[in-house]
Amino acid sequence: MKMTVTAMVLALSAGAVFAEDKVTIEFAYPYSHLFDVTYEAMMPAFREAHPNIEVKFRATYESYEDGTNTVLREAVAGNLPDVTMQGLNRQAPLIDKGIAQSLEPFIAAEADFEKDGYHDAMLSLSTFDDTVYGLPFSVSLxxxxxxxxxxxxxxxxxxxxxxxxxxxxxxxxxxxxxxxxxxxxxxxxxxxxxxxxxxxxxxxxxxxxxxxxxxxxxxxxxxxxxxxxxxxxxxxxxxxxxxxxxxxxxxxxxxxxxxxxxxxxxxxxxxxxxxxxxxxxxxxxxxxxAGGNAAMLTSTSDDPAVRDAAWTWLKYITSGDGAAEVAKTTGYMPPNKAANEIILANFYEQNPNKQTAVDQLPLLRDWLAxxxxxxxxxxxxxxxxxxxxxxxxxxxxxxxxxxxxxxxxxxxxxx
CATH class of the missing domain: 3.40.190.10 (Periplasmic binding protein-like II)
Incomplete structure (x- = not known):
């Protein structure tokens, strides 16, 4: 079937618009041996839901200490990722230095944030001075x-x-x-x-x-x-x-x-x-x-589209669907209520070795910096x-x- 010149122009124009609408964000996380398989499992559904967002994965951090040191260096060099995954005990230094940004404006714009599984007990792990700076991604014991x-x-x-x-x-x-x-x-x-x-x-x-x-x-x-x-x-x-x-x-x-x-x-x-x-x-x-990590917004972009895309990614990986993949591919427990009570309703019964840590949740205390x-x-x-x-x-x-x-x-x- 032949295309008219007009149709070809329209198709090319549409492609150009789509290319312009494509937003790329950069993301960094620790422990490739634990989490590579987790993010591989997440990506197909994320791409389907958000085809205009491309997530560029940076080199993984060797450890939580390496992750903090890396972000501190990148802040000086002006080369921060848009979203970083940091150990629960390493959030405070990034907040104190103004590197990690408040998520309150994004949360306020969400219609059903708590219904999506984000309840106070979860948010408290990344709340400092009554302000939420991160969304916990995984919890371990x-x-x-x-x-x-x-x-x-x-x-x-x-x-x-x-x-x-x-x-x-x-x-x-x-x-x-x-x-x-x-x-x-x-x-x-x-x-x-x-x-x-x-x-x-x-x-x-x-x-x-x-x-x-x-x-x-x-x-x-x-x-x-x-x-x-x-x-x-x-x-x-x-x-x-x-x-x-x-x-x-x-x-x-x-x-x-x-x-x-x-x-x-x-x-x-x-x-x-x-x-x-x-x-x-x-x-x-x-x-x-409580071991584990949280997703934090560190983007220095002035482009609202980039910042919105970073929030979309950050929210997705900590949501019920995203957090469920954490339990399925690692031994971490997802702190998202929807993941644990709905998506993973029968998971721990079928995986008793992963139930062990869940049984210890009443012992949970802060991992202190x-x-x-x-x-x-x-x-x-x-x-x-x-x-x-x-x-x-x-x-x-x-x-x-x-x-x-x-x-x-x-x-x-x-x-």
Whole structure:
């Protein structure tokens, strides 16, 4: 069929208009090994619903710390993404520096925001001074991963409920020929497991702007770590190597974030995998820190179309449909009410290993950021101190605690 010249002109004009209407936004997120599959699952439905928006994915952040450092550098260089995914404990620095922008104007323009699953409990994770700066995307809690084949071979039938029981299980397994009974995730991002041991005692690592490393609870946490590492003869594995080793069926027990469950299952060897609640110091933990991340608007564009497109993307990935993909492809729990109560109504019943973290939700506590400009440096001080326990370089926990207190004090705004 031949087209007239007029028809051809009209078709070309329509194509030009469509090209002009196409809006490109840039997006950056952490942990490609966890989330690549999530965004791949989301994109077809998003493209169908919003064909005029192109999402350009930037290089993924290695960790939450890397994500914060990267955005801080990009702010200086004037090269910020339109939307960034940041750890729940890393939102405050971007707000303090005016990098993350209030979402209140966008929320106010939404007709049924709460009905879409965005309720106060969810928004509180990213609310500062009564202003919403982010929409939480995923929430995680620490859990135990167990290779039941190795445990049974090592003489263990019941999952341990306390760290003393974990240590006893290690010794039994070692006595029965199990070379590598445990990996305990001390090197997870943001001193998360340190905070887990403190919250287990109902103690926050930051209180009234002060880091509580001089507390009796901190000494208990350090001594508990020392016992686990030494008594279990734990190998000092880099965290990615530890996840790969557990997935390959080489480690009996792994204590890590539920976030990695999807990745572990996708690469799992031929063994029975069971998850269990995070053990406590003396009975069940009194609290546990909420891990996870939130989507934040950092666009510097003056174009309303770009900013609207960034909001559309940000809202979609945290909506019921978007957040449901988080649960399906990872071990994270979506904080969106619509995802959990409607879309995923039968999901956890069919996926009991992912139910473990949901059962621990009553223990949810804040994952706390350290105050001042040196928050990331304080994170590194604590990381380095724990590594000294793992390697055996530090053996006196009271002495190590005092060193930590002094080093961190030098980094705090008030000394």
């Amino acid at each position: 620490p859990v135990g991963y167990y290779n039941m084949d190795i445990l049974r071979e090592g003489g263990i039938e019941a999952l341990p409920q306390t760290w003393d029981e974990v240590i006893a299980a290690c010794k039994t397994m070692k006595a029965n020929g199990i070379d590598n009974p445990i990996f305990w995730g001390w090197n997870i991002t943001g001193n998360w497991f340190m905070q887990a041991l403190l919250w287990s005692q109902d103690k926050a690592i930051v209180e009234n702007g002060t880091v509580t490393l001089d507390s009796p609870e901190t000494l208990v946490a350090l001594e508990q770590m020392q016992e686990i590492f030494a008594e279990c003869e734990m190998k000092n594995l880099e965290w990615k190597a530890a996840l790969a080793s557990f997935s390959a069926g080489e480690i009996g027990m792994m204590f890590w974030s539920t976030s990695a469950l999807g990745a572990v299952e996708r690469s799992q060897g031929d063994f029975e995998l069971v998850t269990g609640p995070f053990p406590g110091l003396d009975g069940a933990p009194m609290g546990l820190p 350290y105050p001042g400009e040196n928050g990331l440096a304080i994170t590194q001080v604590i990381y380095d101190s724990i590594e000294r326990i793992v390697t055996g370089d530090a053996t006196d926990m009271e002495e190590l605690q005092q060193e930590m207190v002094e080093e961190v004090a030098d980094l705090l705004p008030n000394g």
